[in-house]
Amino acid sequence: MFKRYxxxxxxxxxxxxxxxxxEAKPRLVSQDAIAEMIRQKKVAKETGRE
Amino acid sequence: MNDTRKIRAMVADDELHIRMLVKQVLKxxxxxxxxxxxxxxxxxxxxxxxxxxxxxxxxNMPVKTGVEALKEILVMDPKALVIMLTSVSDMDTxxxxxxxxxxxxxxxxxxxxxxxxxxxxxxxxxxxxxxxPEG
Numbered sequence: 001m002f003k004r005y006x007x008x009x010x011x012x013x014x015x016x017x018x019x020x021x022x023e024a025k026p027r028l029v030s031q032d033a034i035a036e037m038i039r040q041k042k043v044a045k046e047t048g049r050e
Numbered sequence: 051m052n053d054t055r056k057i058r059a060m061v062a063d064d065e066l067h068i069r070m071l072v073k074q075v076l077k078x079x080x081x082x083x084x085x086x087x088x089x090x091x092x093x094x095x096x097x098x099x100x101x102x103x104x105x106x107x108x109x110n111m112p113v114k115t116g117v118e119a120l121k122e123i124l125v126m127d128p129k130a131l132v133i134m135l136t137s138v139s140d141m142d143t144x145x146x147x148x149x150x151x152x153x154x155x156x157x158x159x160x161x162x163x164x165x166x167x168x169x170x171x172x173x174x175x176x177x178x179x180x181x182x183p184e185g
Contacts, residue, residue, distance in 0.1 A: 029139050
């Protein structure tokens, strides 16, 4: 019938969202992306662009 | 890693279980750990004393970070083969390490077999410059 809300939980989540609202989240890099960065670096080195 | 002599490696990490893990991985690849550091300062000093063929550096270590240690090691020995092995994987840190001269960068949450593969590939690509005597 009615969805039950846990008010304490909601309050906590809102507070957490507010605390992190202005923070820039670091962009995480996957292992595959790291491999691609290394491949590009190697190519740049071989072609004299580095 | 089927070269006649064992690869001499150094691992720098403040977490014992990671040092043990790297030791195990390298043992299975006919390489051996000849030095273990628990902080960045010790890593630089042990590198100076041991001149390992291959070095593993964590990023978040006491006294001196892995990034600082990486730079100092490469100033001391521009031929140093360094692989970063860390939980830190933000774009800025990865870029800084690769630009500073790290040969590779491994996230600690990478599956073990993949870690072994990355180490083998890195060694194969760079071993000539490490094993060639200076002249």
